[in-house]
Amino acid sequence: MRILIIGAAGMIGAKLVRRLSADGALGGRPIDRLDLVDVVEPSRPKAAMPVTTAAADIGDPEVATRLFAARPDVVFHLAAIVSGEAERDFDKGYRVNLDATRALLEAARAQSVRSSGTWKAKFVFASSIAVFGAPFPDPIPDDYFAQPLTSYGTQKAIDELLVDDYSRRGFVDGASLRLPTICVRPGAPNAAASGFFSNIMREPLAGKPAVLPVPDDVRHWHASPRAAVGFFLHAAALPEGALGARRAVTLPGVSVTVAEQVEALRRIAGEDAVRLIERRPDETIMRIVSGWPTRFEARRARDLGFRADADFDAILRAHVEDELGGRIGG
Amino acid sequence: MRILIIGAAGMIGAKLVRRLSADGALGGRPIDRLDLVDVVEPSRPKAAMPVTTAAADIGDPEVATRLFAARPDVVFHLAAIVSGEAERDFDKGYRVNLDATRALLEAARAQSVRSSGTWKAKFVFASSIAVFGAPFPDPIPDDYFAQPLTSYGTQKAIDELLVDDYSRRGFVDGASLRLPTICVRPGAPNAAASGFFSNIMREPLAGKPAVLPVPDDVRHWHASPRAAVGFFLHAAALPEGALGARRAVTLPGVSVTVAEQVEALRRIAGEDAVRLIERRPDETIMRIVSGWPTRFEARRARDLGFRADADFDAILRAHVEDELGGRIGG
Numbered sequence: 001m002r003i004l005i006i007g008a009a010g011m012i013g014a015k016l017v018r019r020l021s022a023d024g025a026l027g028g029r030p031i032d033r034l035d036l037v038d039v040v041e042p043s044r045p046k047a048a049m050p051v052t053t054a055a056a057d058i059g060d061p062e063v064a065t066r067l068f069a070a071r072p073d074v075v076f077h078l079a080a081i082v083s084g085e086a087e088r089d090f091d092k093g094y095r096v097n098l099d100a101t102r103a104l105l106e107a108a109r110a111q112s113v114r115s116s117g118t119w120k121a122k123f124v125f126a127s128s129i130a131v132f133g134a135p136f137p138d139p140i141p142d143d144y145f146a147q148p149l150t151s152y153g154t155q156k157a158i159d160e161l162l163v164d165d166y167s168r169r170g171f172v173d174g175a176s177l178r179l180p181t182i183c184v185r186p187g188a189p190n191a192a193a194s195g196f197f198s199n200i201m202r203e204p205l206a207g208k209p210a211v212l213p214v215p216d217d218v219r220h221w222h223a224s225p226r227a228a229v230g231f232f233l234h235a236a237a238l239p240e241g242a243l244g245a246r247r248a249v250t251l252p253g254v255s256v257t258v259a260e261q262v263e264a265l266r267r268i269a270g271e272d273a274v275r276l277i278e279r280r281p282d283e284t285i286m287r288i289v290s291g292w293p294t295r296f297e298a299r300r301a302r303d304l305g306f307r308a309d310a311d312f313d314a315i316l317r318a319h320v321e322d323e324l325g326g327r328i329g330g
Numbered sequence: 331m332r333i334l335i336i337g338a339a340g341m342i343g344a345k346l347v348r349r350l351s352a353d354g355a356l357g358g359r360p361i362d363r364l365d366l367v368d369v370v371e372p373s374r375p376k377a378a379m380p381v382t383t384a385a386a387d388i389g390d391p392e393v394a395t396r397l398f399a400a401r402p403d404v405v406f407h408l409a410a411i412v413s414g415e416a417e418r419d420f421d422k423g424y425r426v427n428l429d430a431t432r433a434l435l436e437a438a439r440a441q442s443v444r445s446s447g448t449w450k451a452k453f454v455f456a457s458s459i460a461v462f463g464a465p466f467p468d469p470i471p472d473d474y475f476a477q478p479l480t481s482y483g484t485q486k487a488i489d490e491l492l493v494d495d496y497s498r499r500g501f502v503d504g505a506s507l508r509l510p511t512i513c514v515r516p517g518a519p520n521a522a523a524s525g526f527f528s529n530i531m532r533e534p535l536a537g538k539p540a541v542l543p544v545p546d547d548v549r550h551w552h553a554s555p556r557a558a559v560g561f562f563l564h565a566a567a568l569p570e571g572a573l574g575a576r577r578a579v580t581l582p583g584v585s586v587t588v589a590e591q592v593e594a595l596r597r598i599a600g601e602d603a604v605r606l607i608e609r610r611p612d613e614t615i616m617r618i619v620s621g622w623p624t625r626f627e628a629r630r631a632r633d634l635g636f637r638a639d640a641d642f643d644a645i646l647r648a649h650v651e652d653e654l655g656g657r658i659g660g
Contacts, residue, residue, distance in 0.1 A: 090499065133575065137473075143467075143474060143475050143477075144473060144475060145473050145474060145475045145476060146475060146476070146491075147473075147494070147575070147576055148491070148494075148495075149498070149575055151495055151499070154491050154492070154494065154495040157491050158488050158491050158492075161476075161478070161484050161487050161488050161491075162484070162488075164477070164478070164484065165478075165481055165484040168479070169420065169481070245463065245477070245479055246477055
C-alpha cells in the first residue's frame with residue numbers, strides 16, 4: 001500500500017513516520033511507499049520501502065492535485081497552524097486550516113471521480129478537542145455539540161463536516177480524530193497556553209526547573225504522543241463503514257488534575273523532581289484554561305477499539321522510554 | 331436604519347420585505363432604506379421608504395463587497411439553493427450555500443475593519459434543522475450535535491460555524507436561525523420530499539386533491555411562513571450579546587403527526603376537505619423522511635423570546651388569512 005503523510009515534519013507526524021517505517025506494514029498490509037510532505041521538507045526516516053520527501057504549500061490546489069495523482073491508499077493529514085497563530089492571523093488560519101483541507105478533499109474527489117469509483121483514499125484527519133467550547137457538562141457525551149471558542153476550533157469543526165460530507169458522497173473514506181492534549185510533548189518548553197501541562201513533567205524528568213501557572217485542581221484531558229500515533233494507525237486500519245455517517249471521533253484520554261500529574265511525577269521520579277516545579281500563578285493562562293474541556297465519555301471511540309494510555313503514570317513512563325532512553329534526571 | 335435583504339425574491343424573503351415595508355420600522359427604529367437582492371430581481375414592494383432592487387450573483391466577492399459598502403445596519407441572508415439541488419449538484423451547492431455566505435461575511439469584516447470598529451452589521455442568517463441528522467433523541471436538546479446527512483445540511487452547519495467565529499471576532503453581530511419546515515407553503519405543489527406536508531393542507535383548503543405518500547404516524551416540526559417572518563424580525567431586534575458565543579438557535583415549532591395535521595384540517599375545513607387527501611405510499615419519500623427530526627426542546631429560543639405558532643390549527647388559520655383572503659374551498 002501507498003501512504004501519504006501531510007504534516008510529516010511535525011511532532012506527531014515525525015513519530016508516525018518512524019513507526020510506519022519500522023513496522024513496514026499497516027493493518028497487516030505491507031507498505032510499498034511513503035510520501036512525506038510538509039511546509040518544510042520532512043526528514044527522511046530509515047526505511048526499507050521507497051520514501052519521498054517534499055516541502056510544499058498544500059493550500060495550493062495544484063499541489064493538492066499532484067499529491068493525489070499517485071492515488072495513495074491512506075492519507076494522514078496532520079498539517080495545521082496552531083491555535084495561537086490561527087487566533088493572531090485570521091486569514092492565515094482559514095487558508096491553512098480550512099482552505100488547504102478542502103483543497104485536499106477536492107483533489108481526492110477529482111481523482112476518485114477520474115477512477116470511476118475504483119479508487120478512494122482512506123483519509124485520516126487530525127482534528128482536536130478544540131472543536132468544543134465551554135460551558136461543558138462533565139463528562140462530555142459523544143453527542144455534545146461542537147461549539148468552538150477559537151478560530152482554530154472553528155476551522156477544525158468545519159473540516160470535520162467536510163470530511164463527513166465527502167465520505168458520505170463516497171469521495172473518500174474519512175475519519176476525523178479529536179485528539180486530546182498531547183502530553184508529555186518532547187522538545188523545548190513552548191509558549192502555547194497548554195505548554196505547562198508538559199513542561200511541569202518533561203523539565204523535572206530531565207532535572208530542570210519548570211513553572212506551574214495554574215492551581216493544582218485544574219483538570220484536563222491528555223494522551224501521550226505514543227497513544228496519538230496509535231490512534232492514527234488504528235483509524236487507518238478500521239474497515240470502511242465502521243464509522244457510519246459520523247466520521248468524527250472524540251478519542252479516549254486520561255483525565256487528571258495537575259495535582260494528580262504531580263503525584264504521578266513523584267511516583268516515577270521522586271520528591272527531588274517534584275521540588276523543581278515552581279508555582280507562579282498567571283491570570284491570563286488561568287482564564288484561557290478555564291474554557292477548556294476536562295473529561296469526555298469517549299464511549300464510541302473505545303467501542304471502536306481506540307485505546308488511551310492506562311493512566312498518567314503510563315504517560316510518564318512512555319516519555320521516559322521514548323524520549324529519555326529510560327534515564328530520569330538528565 | 332438601513333436594511334439589506336439577500337434572497338428577497340424567495341417565499342420567506344418576499345414576505346419579510348412586505349412586512350418591513352408595511353411596518354416602516356424594526357425593533358422600534360424607523361427604516362430609512364431597503365436594499366433587496368436575489369439571483370433574480372426581487373419585486374418592488376409598496377413602501378414609504380426608498381427601496382432598491384437588484385439581481386446579483388452573491389457568490390462573486392465583488393458583489394459582496396458592493397453590498398456592504400453602504401454599511402447596512404441589518405442584513406437578512408436567506409439566499410440558498412434547496413437541499414435537493416445541493417445534493418444533485420455538489421459544486422453549485424458549495425458555491426452558493428457555503429462560498430457565497432463566506433464572501434458576505436468577508437465583505438462585512440472588511441467594511442467593519444475599514445470603519446475602525448465603528449460599524450458592524452447585525453447579520454441574521456437562515457439556517458435549517460437540516461443541520462441535524464438521524465438517529466435522534468426525542469426531543470432533541472439544544473446542545474445536541476449538528477450531524478447533517480445532506481450536503482445542504484453540511485453547508486448550513488459550516489455557515490453557522492462561520493457566523494459564530496465572525497461574531498466572536500467582532501466583525502458582525504450574527505444570529506443563525508434553524509428554521510423548522512415551513513408549512514403551509516403557498517404556491518404550486520413542488521417536488522421537494524417535504525412538499526407533501528404542505529400539499530395535503532394547501533390543496534384541500536383550495537378545494538383540490540392532494541397525495542399523502544407517508545403513513546399517518548409520521549411526525550415532523552413545523553412553522554408557518556408568518557411565524558418564520560416573526561423569527562427574523564425578533565432576531566434582528568435582539569440586543570447585541572443576547573446570544574453570547576452561541577449564535578445558532580434551534581427555533582420553536584409545532585410538532586405534529588400527519589394524523590394530527592389531518593385532524594386540524596378537519597376542524598378548520600371539514601370532512602369534504604379531508605376527503606381530498608389520497609393515500610399513495612412512496613417508499614423513496616418514506617425513506618428520506620425517516621432521517622428527519624421530529625421534535626426539539628428549543629428551550630433556549632423560547633427563553634430568548636422566539637414564538638412558535640400556538641398549534642397546527644393556528645398554522646392553518648394563518649394560511650387561510652394570509653393566502654386565501656379568509657376563504658376556504660377555492
